[in-house]
Amino acid sequence: MVQFNIGVGGGMAAAILAALAYLPVTHRDKTLWHSALKTVPVAVCAMIAMTQSAPGLLVAGLALSALGDWALSRPFERAFMAGLVSFALAHLCYLGLFSGLVETWRILPALLLIGFALSSELWLAPFTGDLRGPVRIYVGLICAMAVAALSLPDLYRMASVGALLFMASDLILALQMFRMSAGTKRARWAGYALWTLYILGQMAILFAFVALKPAA
Template sequence: MSAVPLLALPFFCAALVLALWQGVAFAGAPASWRKSFIKTGAVWALAAGLALSAPAGTGAVILVGLVLGGLGDFFLSRPGQGAFLAGMVAFALGHLAYAAAFFALGRAWPDLWPALGAGALAALAFLFLAPRAGALKWPVQLYIGVILVMVLAALRVDDPRIFWGALCFMASDFILALELFALPPGRVRRAASHIVWALYWPAQALIAWSALG
């Protein structure tokens, strides 16, 4: 497990600064263009650092997933159901890209207990949170299936960065679903927004780091 290459390091540091800025100033805040650019930049700066290493094979596929994740962040930071659906589509495609890379890197089967835990969390979200999404129930249920596939693929890989990145990603999405569909407006919901970001951005950073070798 190597350190971040010098060429990519400034971009990863910039991504960290933007991620901290987003977490402190904009997580849970109303939509604004500044929030959109900072949130998106915190992920696309990772993608820029990874792109400088000219990744090939699975690294290039992870780069595609990272770019799609940043695009999803942009859409989810904008108001309206159309933007929300566009963000879900971008993230679902990003998860499929990650899953393809992880399947190529992994062994035959994921570890049993983490796989069962991921399956239980997905089932909980599928049965109890997605129905609260109203007209978005079916897209949300489909998205839950996609992220479960990504996590199961990650659990086949002998790289702790991918293991923890995938689990943090799933946990952040679960808490996001709670925030959007179950929690009433107020202090708890705002706290959930900060927790989502505190899990989500490290997940993307760990997966991006894994692609550097």
């Protein structure tokens, strides 16, 4: 049995409001204001995790994600690579966190995700140009993280859901970046979808570790 920890409610509400404020401007020019607004929601989640004495790997994963949000919102090639590295490290943190809690590994999700990773060689890798190597590594990391998340005990099922939402947002981001023309209506709607899935995913992972506690 679990009970809700109301101590994180205010912080989550602030993060949700910031995420909603950013949603309509996901397609706008990458100004400093735009970057700051994008960074706030997950940065607040990292602060919640830290103040609630959450596992260090969760705090680090959220903080690295916030750093990645800032970097990916800047209009520079080096900033993009910094963002890619930040999110790769965040997935490593989540992978370490989830793996340490797994009691029994689930084989079917692992096989399905391995198949998904291999399939990206057909629909994604040929379109990534010089980024093919980093993208391959990133795909492998997020699939490994999802395998660990789907093997979590039932108490952390919300983190499993969050990991899948996070993965779905990355899938849409990959399609938006490498398979869609910038500035199109389809790319704009993809931006709305990936931001929504990403925020819900991060918050679900946070919720699993700080808002749900074993009942006394």
